[in-house]
Amino acid sequence: MSTVKINSIKAWILAARPKTLTGAAVPVMIGTAFAWKNCGAEMFQMIPAILCFLFAFIMQIDANFINDYFDCLKGNDDSSTRLGPKRACSEGWITLKAMRWGLMITTLLACLIGLPLIYFGGIEMIIIGIICVLFCFLYTTKLSYIGLGDLLVLVFFGIIPVCLTYYVIVPKDMQYIPWTVFLTSLGCGLVIDTLLCINNFRDRNNDKKDGKITLIVRLGENRGYKLYQTVGFIGVILTMIAILIEGMEIDKNQETILALTAFIPYTILLDRASKKMKSIWKGKELNLVLGMTARNMFIYGLTTVLSILIIQYV
Secondary structure, three states, X not given: OOOOOOOOHXXXXXXXXXXXXXXXXXXXXXXXXXXXXXXXXXXXXXXXHXXXXXXXXXXXXXXXXXXXXXXXXXXXXXXXOOOOOOOHHHHOOOOHHHHHHHHHHHHHHHHHHHOOXXXXXXXXXXXXXXXXXXXXXXXXXXXXXXXXXXXXXXXXXXXXXXXXXXXXHOOHHHOOOOHHHHHHHHHHHHHHHHHHHXXXXXXXXXXXXXXXXXXXXXXXXXXXHHHHHHHHHHHHHHHHHXXXXXXXXXXXXXXXXXXXXXXXHHHHHHXXXXXXXXXXXXXXXXXXXXXXXXXXXXXXXXXXXXXXXXXXXX
């Protein structure tokens, strides 16, 4: 990475962390699939679906910029001790002044993209937008240091994006959240939390030294390892229960069984990632498990979308 020029396009792409965008895409994909299933192609609204994807992507980039900037200020991204991927500000790829402009622009852009959702979801979308932006800042600056990161992932990568994507896409006379959609949003949040779990498990010693008391630090490494397994498996179980209920409600038993078997690859891959995590246990090599977890998370999203479509159209 020595060839990265200061404030170059390459530097900004690295700071945006494109690989993290799958975490933003998965819940919107699931909410969109439920909306397509429940309202049909005739009443499906494409514009709010596109806006939800764009809002999620820009907010994820904004969160990455905020994390990069404030962790650099706090000295948490010292390249001599950092175990995770390198960060733009700490590496000198992007100046702090430029990053301030970057995070202000992405925050403003996210607000502008989200503004039209008021037409589809009502004035309450303003409140949701403000909450998303506010907690985007609070996560890095405060809440991740007191062990609330996992809860925020559940809310902002599960409940809010899945449920509100569904809410703004369906016609106004269908704007309520079916409890199967809510149940799946919980499952989605838990599955995505596996990414935070492995990230915090890898950084547990540095976080403890820096006074960052994540849930993994609070639990200790042994229970932290079990947390990674638990949230991943509970997440997919909740999703499967929701799919089972959806299938039973429309009396498609055989199709539902087929839809549920689609989750087998995810559970196998999660188990393999867990075993790899246990065999490595500490150090930079855990970045391998981080990559496996990101892949598993995306496979979960695709599988959930596929299962929703199977029970509707097969």
